[in-house]
Amino acid sequence: MNFDIHRVNRETQKDIQNIINNKTKPPGALGQLEQLALQVALIQSSIHIEVTKPTALVFASDHGIAERGVSIASSDVTTQMVSNFLAGGAAINCFCESVDMELKVIDAGMKKKLVNEPNLINQSLGQGTSDFSLTQAMSVATAEKGIGLGASQVQALINQGCNTVALGEMGIGNTSAAAAMMCALLKLPVEQCVGRGTGIDDQQLQTKRQLIANSLELHKGSIETPLGILAAVGGFEIAQMTGGILQGAQEKIIVLIDGFIASIAALLAVRMYPEARDYLVFCHQSDELGHESVLAELDATPLLNLGMRLGEGTGAALALPLVRASCKFFNDMASFAEAGVTV
Numbered sequence: 001m002n003f004d005i006h007r008v009n010r011e012t013q014k015d016i017q018n019i020i021n022n023k024t025k026p027p028g029a030l031g032q033l034e035q036l037a038l039q040v041a042l043i044q045s046s047i048h049i050e051v052t053k054p055t056a057l058v059f060a061s062d063h064g065i066a067e068r069g070v071s072i073a074s075s076d077v078t079t080q081m082v083s084n085f086l087a088g089g090a091a092i093n094c095f096c097e098s099v100d101m102e103l104k105v106i107d108a109g110m111k112k113k114l115v116n117e118p119n120l121i122n123q124s125l126g127q128g129t130s131d132f133s134l135t136q137a138m139s140v141a142t143a144e145k146g147i148g149l150g151a152s153q154v155q156a157l158i159n160q161g162c163n164t165v166a167l168g169e170m171g172i173g174n175t176s177a178a179a180a181m182m183c184a185l186l187k188l189p190v191e192q193c194v195g196r197g198t199g200i201d202d203q204q205l206q207t208k209r210q211l212i213a214n215s216l217e218l219h220k221g222s223i224e225t226p227l228g229i230l231a232a233v234g235g236f237e238i239a240q241m242t243g244g245i246l247q248g249a250q251e252k253i254i255v256l257i258d259g260f261i262a263s264i265a266a267l268l269a270v271r272m273y274p275e276a277r278d279y280l281v282f283c284h285q286s287d288e289l290g291h292e293s294v295l296a297e298l299d300a301t302p303l304l305n306l307g308m309r310l311g312e313g314t315g316a317a318l319a320l321p322l323v324r325a326s327c328k329f330f331n332d333m334a335s336f337a338e339a340g341v342t343v
Protein backbone atom coordinates (compact mmCIF):
# COMPACT_ATOMS: atom_id res chain seq x y z
CA MET A 1 0.00 0.00 0.00
CA ASN A 2 1.59 3.23 -1.15
CA PHE A 3 0.48 6.70 -0.17
CA ASP A 4 1.24 9.97 -1.89
CA ILE A 5 1.54 12.34 1.05
CA HIS A 6 2.80 15.91 0.82
CA ARG A 7 3.51 18.41 3.53
CA VAL A 8 1.23 21.44 3.73
CA ASN A 9 2.33 24.36 1.57
CA ARG A 10 3.94 26.84 3.96
CA GLU A 11 4.31 29.65 1.40
CA THR A 12 1.11 31.22 2.73
CA GLN A 13 1.99 30.73 6.41
CA LYS A 14 3.05 34.37 6.93
CA ASP A 15 -0.19 35.69 5.38
CA ILE A 16 -2.28 33.35 7.53
CA GLN A 17 -0.35 34.38 10.63
CA ASN A 18 -0.98 38.03 9.72
CA ILE A 19 -4.72 37.41 9.56
CA ILE A 20 -4.57 35.86 13.04
CA ASN A 21 -2.37 38.66 14.41
CA ASN A 22 -4.75 41.32 13.09
CA LYS A 23 -7.78 39.96 14.91
CA THR A 24 -9.05 42.20 17.74
CA LYS A 25 -7.06 40.67 20.59
CA PRO A 26 -3.58 40.97 22.01
CA PRO A 27 -1.06 38.96 19.96
CA GLY A 28 -1.15 35.28 20.92
CA ALA A 29 -4.05 35.75 23.34
CA LEU A 30 -6.01 32.83 21.90
CA GLY A 31 -3.14 30.52 22.70
CA GLN A 32 -3.30 27.08 21.15
CA LEU A 33 -6.44 27.99 19.21
CA GLU A 34 -4.25 30.28 17.12
CA GLN A 35 -1.91 27.43 16.21
CA LEU A 36 -4.92 25.25 15.48
CA ALA A 37 -6.42 27.86 13.12
CA LEU A 38 -3.05 28.17 11.39
CA GLN A 39 -2.79 24.40 11.01
CA VAL A 40 -6.31 24.09 9.60
CA ALA A 41 -5.75 27.01 7.19
CA LEU A 42 -2.56 25.33 5.97
CA ILE A 43 -4.29 21.95 5.63
CA GLN A 44 -7.22 23.46 3.72
CA SER A 45 -5.03 25.95 1.89
CA SER A 46 -7.73 28.55 2.34
CA ILE A 47 -8.59 31.70 4.28
CA HIS A 48 -12.11 30.42 4.82
CA ILE A 49 -11.77 27.30 6.93
CA GLU A 50 -14.43 24.89 8.05
CA VAL A 51 -15.30 21.50 9.48
CA THR A 52 -17.64 19.50 7.27
CA LYS A 53 -19.35 16.20 8.09
CA PRO A 54 -16.99 15.34 10.97
CA THR A 55 -16.98 11.62 11.61
CA ALA A 56 -15.51 9.32 14.24
CA LEU A 57 -14.45 5.89 13.06
CA VAL A 58 -14.15 3.36 15.87
CA PHE A 59 -12.18 0.25 14.92
CA ALA A 60 -12.79 -2.78 17.12
CA SER A 61 -10.66 -5.90 17.30
CA ASP A 62 -9.22 -8.47 19.66
CA HIS A 63 -5.77 -9.42 20.84
CA GLY A 64 -4.30 -12.84 21.55
CA ILE A 65 -2.23 -11.29 24.33
CA ALA A 66 -5.48 -10.61 26.25
CA GLU A 67 -5.44 -14.31 27.25
CA ARG A 68 -2.45 -13.52 29.47
CA GLY A 69 -4.20 -11.49 32.15
CA VAL A 70 -2.97 -8.09 30.98
CA SER A 71 -6.35 -6.32 31.28
CA ILE A 72 -9.15 -6.05 33.84
CA ALA A 73 -11.50 -7.43 31.20
CA SER A 74 -11.73 -10.43 28.86
CA SER A 75 -11.94 -10.28 25.06
CA ASP A 76 -15.71 -10.80 25.28
CA VAL A 77 -15.93 -7.18 26.44
CA THR A 78 -14.73 -5.95 23.04
CA THR A 79 -17.82 -7.37 21.35
CA GLN A 80 -20.08 -6.40 24.25
CA MET A 81 -18.87 -2.81 23.98
CA VAL A 82 -19.40 -2.85 20.22
CA SER A 83 -23.03 -3.84 20.88
CA ASN A 84 -23.15 -0.94 23.30
CA PHE A 85 -21.79 1.43 20.60
CA LEU A 86 -24.40 0.19 18.15
CA ALA A 87 -27.14 0.69 20.74
CA GLY A 88 -25.94 4.23 21.45
CA GLY A 89 -24.98 3.62 25.07
CA ALA A 90 -21.21 4.19 25.33
CA ALA A 91 -19.19 7.28 26.20
CA ILE A 92 -18.26 7.79 22.56
CA ASN A 93 -21.96 7.83 21.61
CA CYS A 94 -22.69 10.48 24.22
CA PHE A 95 -19.76 12.67 23.19
CA CYS A 96 -20.37 12.32 19.45
CA GLU A 97 -23.97 13.33 20.01
CA SER A 98 -23.01 16.24 22.20
CA VAL A 99 -20.60 17.66 19.59
CA ASP A 100 -22.72 16.76 16.56
CA MET A 101 -20.32 14.23 15.09
CA GLU A 102 -21.21 11.15 13.05
CA LEU A 103 -20.06 7.80 14.49
CA LYS A 104 -19.23 4.68 12.51
CA VAL A 105 -18.20 1.36 14.04
CA ILE A 106 -15.99 -1.12 12.24
CA ASP A 107 -15.28 -4.75 13.06
CA ALA A 108 -11.54 -4.83 12.32
CA GLY A 109 -11.20 -8.38 13.69
CA MET A 110 -13.22 -9.24 16.77
CA LYS A 111 -12.96 -12.67 18.35
CA LYS A 112 -16.71 -12.93 18.79
CA LYS A 113 -18.69 -11.88 15.73
CA LEU A 114 -21.91 -9.91 15.86
CA VAL A 115 -24.60 -10.94 13.41
CA ASN A 116 -27.64 -9.02 12.19
CA GLU A 117 -26.06 -5.66 12.88
CA PRO A 118 -26.52 -3.69 9.66
CA ASN A 119 -24.75 -0.67 11.14
CA LEU A 120 -21.55 -2.58 11.92
CA ILE A 121 -19.06 -2.26 9.08
CA ASN A 122 -17.30 -5.55 8.46
CA GLN A 123 -13.57 -5.21 7.78
CA SER A 124 -12.52 -8.17 9.88
CA LEU A 125 -8.96 -9.37 9.49
CA GLY A 126 -9.61 -12.46 11.62
CA GLN A 127 -10.85 -13.50 15.04
CA GLY A 128 -8.30 -11.50 16.99
CA THR A 129 -4.55 -11.40 16.53
CA SER A 130 -2.30 -14.25 17.61
CA ASP A 131 -0.72 -14.02 21.07
CA PHE A 132 2.42 -12.00 20.36
CA SER A 133 4.20 -13.47 23.37
CA LEU A 134 4.30 -16.74 21.36
CA THR A 135 4.30 -15.74 17.70
CA GLN A 136 3.77 -12.81 15.34
CA ALA A 137 0.48 -10.98 16.06
CA MET A 138 -0.26 -11.10 12.31
CA SER A 139 1.53 -11.59 9.02
CA VAL A 140 3.08 -8.63 7.23
CA ALA A 141 0.53 -9.20 4.44
CA THR A 142 -2.34 -8.89 6.93
CA ALA A 143 -0.82 -5.74 8.41
CA GLU A 144 -0.67 -4.23 4.93
CA LYS A 145 -4.22 -5.35 4.19
CA GLY A 146 -5.37 -3.65 7.40
CA ILE A 147 -3.71 -0.38 6.42
CA GLY A 148 -5.50 -0.56 3.07
CA LEU A 149 -8.89 -1.26 4.67
CA GLY A 150 -8.55 1.67 7.09
CA ALA A 151 -7.55 3.91 4.21
CA SER A 152 -10.57 2.89 2.11
CA GLN A 153 -12.92 3.62 5.00
CA VAL A 154 -11.57 7.17 5.31
CA GLN A 155 -11.70 7.63 1.54
CA ALA A 156 -15.39 6.64 1.57
CA LEU A 157 -16.04 9.39 4.13
CA ILE A 158 -14.14 11.95 2.08
CA ASN A 159 -16.21 10.99 -0.97
CA GLN A 160 -19.30 11.92 1.06
CA GLY A 161 -17.94 15.36 1.94
CA CYS A 162 -16.23 14.71 5.27
CA ASN A 163 -13.14 16.86 5.88
CA THR A 164 -12.51 15.95 9.53
CA VAL A 165 -12.06 12.41 10.77
CA ALA A 166 -11.42 11.09 14.28
CA LEU A 167 -9.87 7.68 14.80
CA GLY A 168 -10.93 5.63 17.80
CA GLU A 169 -10.60 2.04 18.95
CA MET A 170 -12.04 -0.70 21.11
CA GLY A 171 -9.98 -3.80 21.80
CA ILE A 172 -9.33 -5.47 25.11
CA GLY A 173 -5.56 -5.88 25.44
CA ASN A 174 -4.71 -3.12 23.03
CA THR A 175 -2.68 -1.05 25.49
CA SER A 176 -0.32 -4.07 25.56
CA ALA A 177 0.01 -4.03 21.77
CA ALA A 178 0.39 -0.25 21.66
CA ALA A 179 2.96 -0.22 24.47
CA ALA A 180 4.98 -3.00 22.82
CA MET A 181 4.96 -0.98 19.60
CA MET A 182 6.06 2.10 21.53
CA CYS A 183 9.04 0.22 23.06
CA ALA A 184 10.08 -0.95 19.60
CA LEU A 185 9.51 2.37 17.80
CA LEU A 186 11.17 4.58 20.41
CA LYS A 187 13.66 2.00 21.68
CA LEU A 188 12.56 2.65 25.26
CA PRO A 189 12.37 0.19 28.17
CA VAL A 190 9.02 -1.30 29.24
CA GLU A 191 9.00 0.79 32.44
CA GLN A 192 8.53 3.93 30.33
CA CYS A 193 5.95 2.54 27.90
CA VAL A 194 3.79 -0.06 29.61
CA GLY A 195 1.03 1.29 31.83
CA ARG A 196 -2.13 0.13 33.54
CA GLY A 197 -4.58 0.33 30.60
CA THR A 198 -8.04 -0.34 31.98
CA GLY A 199 -6.59 -0.15 35.51
CA ILE A 200 -4.69 -3.34 36.32
CA ASP A 201 -3.05 -3.82 39.72
CA ASP A 202 0.67 -3.86 40.53
CA GLN A 203 0.97 -7.63 40.09
CA GLN A 204 -0.69 -7.56 36.66
CA LEU A 205 1.41 -4.58 35.62
CA GLN A 206 4.56 -6.54 36.44
CA THR A 207 3.28 -9.50 34.41
CA LYS A 208 2.37 -7.20 31.50
CA ARG A 209 5.82 -5.59 31.48
CA GLN A 210 7.65 -8.92 31.69
CA LEU A 211 5.53 -10.41 28.90
CA ILE A 212 6.18 -7.43 26.64
CA ALA A 213 9.92 -7.40 27.38
CA ASN A 214 10.12 -11.12 26.56
CA SER A 215 8.02 -10.66 23.42
CA LEU A 216 10.27 -7.90 22.11
CA GLU A 217 13.24 -10.21 22.63
CA LEU A 218 11.40 -12.98 20.75
CA HIS A 219 10.64 -10.67 17.81
CA LYS A 220 13.90 -8.77 17.76
CA GLY A 221 14.74 -9.93 14.23
CA SER A 222 11.51 -8.59 12.75
CA ILE A 223 10.97 -5.26 14.53
CA GLU A 224 13.39 -3.12 12.59
CA THR A 225 10.75 -1.46 10.37
CA PRO A 226 7.40 0.18 11.22
CA LEU A 227 5.52 -2.50 9.24
CA GLY A 228 7.55 -5.25 10.92
CA ILE A 229 6.64 -3.82 14.34
CA LEU A 230 2.94 -3.62 13.45
CA ALA A 231 2.93 -7.25 12.28
CA ALA A 232 4.96 -8.58 15.23
CA VAL A 233 3.19 -6.94 18.18
CA GLY A 234 0.42 -4.69 16.78
CA GLY A 235 -3.30 -5.09 16.35
CA PHE A 236 -5.88 -5.19 13.59
CA GLU A 237 -7.50 -1.95 14.82
CA ILE A 238 -4.10 -0.26 15.04
CA ALA A 239 -3.33 -1.29 11.44
CA GLN A 240 -6.67 0.09 10.22
CA MET A 241 -6.29 3.33 12.20
CA THR A 242 -2.82 3.78 10.69
CA GLY A 243 -4.26 3.39 7.19
CA GLY A 244 -7.04 5.85 8.02
CA ILE A 245 -4.51 8.40 9.24
CA LEU A 246 -2.37 8.03 6.12
CA GLN A 247 -5.35 8.36 3.78
CA GLY A 248 -6.54 11.44 5.65
CA ALA A 249 -3.07 12.99 5.28
CA GLN A 250 -2.89 12.10 1.61
CA GLU A 251 -6.27 13.74 0.98
CA LYS A 252 -5.39 16.78 3.12
CA ILE A 253 -8.15 16.53 5.68
CA ILE A 254 -8.05 17.19 9.43
CA VAL A 255 -7.17 14.00 11.31
CA LEU A 256 -8.13 14.02 14.98
CA ILE A 257 -5.96 11.78 17.14
CA ASP A 258 -7.39 10.43 20.39
CA GLY A 259 -5.42 8.88 23.25
CA PHE A 260 -2.55 6.44 23.72
CA ILE A 261 -3.51 3.78 21.20
CA ALA A 262 -4.51 6.21 18.44
CA SER A 263 -1.27 8.11 19.07
CA ILE A 264 0.74 4.93 18.54
CA ALA A 265 -1.03 4.50 15.20
CA ALA A 266 -0.13 8.13 14.48
CA LEU A 267 3.50 7.54 15.45
CA LEU A 268 3.62 4.52 13.17
CA ALA A 269 2.05 6.52 10.32
CA VAL A 270 4.58 9.33 10.79
CA ARG A 271 7.47 6.85 10.86
CA MET A 272 6.22 5.51 7.52
CA TYR A 273 5.46 8.95 6.04
CA PRO A 274 6.88 11.89 8.05
CA GLU A 275 4.84 14.30 5.86
CA ALA A 276 1.65 12.96 7.45
CA ARG A 277 2.43 14.86 10.68
CA ASP A 278 1.11 18.17 9.28
CA TYR A 279 -2.47 16.86 9.15
CA LEU A 280 -2.67 15.48 12.69
CA VAL A 281 -4.40 17.27 15.56
CA PHE A 282 -3.52 15.74 18.93
CA CYS A 283 -6.71 16.12 20.90
CA HIS A 284 -5.98 15.15 24.46
CA GLN A 285 -3.38 13.76 26.79
CA SER A 286 -4.41 10.43 28.20
CA ASP A 287 -3.47 9.39 31.71
CA GLU A 288 -2.02 6.19 30.27
CA LEU A 289 1.68 5.98 31.09
CA GLY A 290 3.70 6.54 27.96
CA HIS A 291 1.31 8.88 26.21
CA GLU A 292 3.21 11.99 27.28
CA SER A 293 6.46 10.63 25.77
CA VAL A 294 4.72 9.67 22.53
CA LEU A 295 3.27 13.18 22.24
CA ALA A 296 6.71 14.69 22.93
CA GLU A 297 8.25 12.47 20.25
CA LEU A 298 5.66 13.79 17.79
CA ASP A 299 6.26 17.37 18.94
CA ALA A 300 2.59 17.58 19.87
CA THR A 301 0.89 19.75 22.47
CA PRO A 302 -2.51 18.17 23.08
CA LEU A 303 -5.57 20.43 23.18
CA LEU A 304 -7.07 18.94 26.33
CA ASN A 305 -5.89 17.26 29.48
CA LEU A 306 -8.89 15.96 31.39
CA GLY A 307 -7.28 13.02 33.15
CA MET A 308 -9.14 10.66 30.82
CA ARG A 309 -7.91 7.18 29.87
CA LEU A 310 -10.66 5.53 27.89
CA GLY A 311 -9.99 5.45 24.17
CA GLU A 312 -12.98 4.81 21.84
CA GLY A 313 -12.18 8.19 20.24
CA THR A 314 -13.65 10.06 23.23
CA GLY A 315 -10.84 12.59 23.60
CA ALA A 316 -10.96 13.34 19.89
CA ALA A 317 -14.72 13.94 19.92
CA LEU A 318 -14.38 16.32 22.86
CA ALA A 319 -11.80 18.40 20.97
CA LEU A 320 -14.04 18.91 17.93
CA PRO A 321 -15.71 22.07 19.34
CA LEU A 322 -12.24 23.60 19.71
CA VAL A 323 -11.53 22.96 16.04
CA ARG A 324 -14.86 24.56 15.12
CA ALA A 325 -14.15 27.52 17.41
CA SER A 326 -10.77 28.02 15.73
CA CYS A 327 -12.42 28.07 12.32
CA LYS A 328 -15.06 30.50 13.54
CA PHE A 329 -12.65 33.06 15.00
CA PHE A 330 -10.38 32.79 11.97
CA ASN A 331 -13.25 33.38 9.54
CA ASP A 332 -15.45 35.83 11.44
CA MET A 333 -13.60 37.68 14.17
CA ALA A 334 -13.11 41.35 13.29
CA SER A 335 -9.70 42.69 12.48
CA PHE A 336 -8.41 45.85 14.16
CA ALA A 337 -9.12 47.78 10.96
CA GLU A 338 -12.66 46.40 10.55
CA ALA A 339 -13.63 47.12 14.15
CA GLY A 340 -11.83 50.44 14.39
CA VAL A 341 -9.85 49.24 17.36
CA THR A 342 -6.45 50.85 17.72
CA VAL A 343 -3.81 49.38 19.97
Ligand SMILES: Cc1cc2ncn([C@H]3O[C@H](COP(=O)(O)O)[C@@H](O)[C@H]3O)c2cc1C
Residues within 6 Å of the ligand: 070, 071, 072, 073, 077, 081, 169, 170, 171, 172, 173, 174, 175, 176, 196, 197, 198, 199, 310, 311, 312
Ligand atom coordinates in the same frame (compact mmCIF):
# COMPACT_ATOMS: atom_id res chain seq x y z
C1 LIG B 1 -15.88 -1.59 29.71
C2 LIG B 1 -14.72 -1.04 28.90
C3 LIG B 1 -14.97 -0.05 27.95
C4 LIG B 1 -13.89 0.47 27.22
N1 LIG B 1 -13.85 1.41 26.27
C5 LIG B 1 -12.61 1.57 25.89
N2 LIG B 1 -11.80 0.75 26.57
C6 LIG B 1 -10.36 0.78 26.42
O1 LIG B 1 -9.72 -0.25 27.18
C7 LIG B 1 -9.06 -1.21 26.36
C8 LIG B 1 -7.59 -1.14 26.54
O2 LIG B 1 -7.16 -1.42 27.82
P1 LIG B 1 -6.49 -2.83 28.19
O3 LIG B 1 -5.25 -2.93 27.38
O4 LIG B 1 -6.21 -2.73 29.67
O5 LIG B 1 -7.50 -3.89 27.87
C9 LIG B 1 -9.47 -0.88 24.95
O6 LIG B 1 -10.60 -1.61 24.59
C10 LIG B 1 -9.77 0.59 25.02
O7 LIG B 1 -10.53 1.07 23.97
C11 LIG B 1 -12.58 0.03 27.42
C12 LIG B 1 -12.33 -0.98 28.36
C13 LIG B 1 -13.40 -1.52 29.11
C14 LIG B 1 -13.14 -2.61 30.12
Ligand SMILES: O=C(O)c1cccnc1
Residues within 6 Å of the ligand: 175, 197, 198, 258, 259, 260, 261, 262, 286, 287, 288, 291, 308, 309, 310, 311, 312
Ligand atom coordinates in the same frame (compact mmCIF):
# COMPACT_ATOMS: atom_id res chain seq x y z
O1 LIG C 1 -5.48 6.58 26.04
C1 LIG C 1 -6.07 5.61 25.57
O2 LIG C 1 -6.32 5.54 24.35
C2 LIG C 1 -6.47 4.47 26.46
C3 LIG C 1 -5.99 4.36 27.74
C4 LIG C 1 -6.38 3.30 28.54
C5 LIG C 1 -7.24 2.36 28.03
N1 LIG C 1 -7.70 2.46 26.79
C6 LIG C 1 -7.32 3.50 26.01
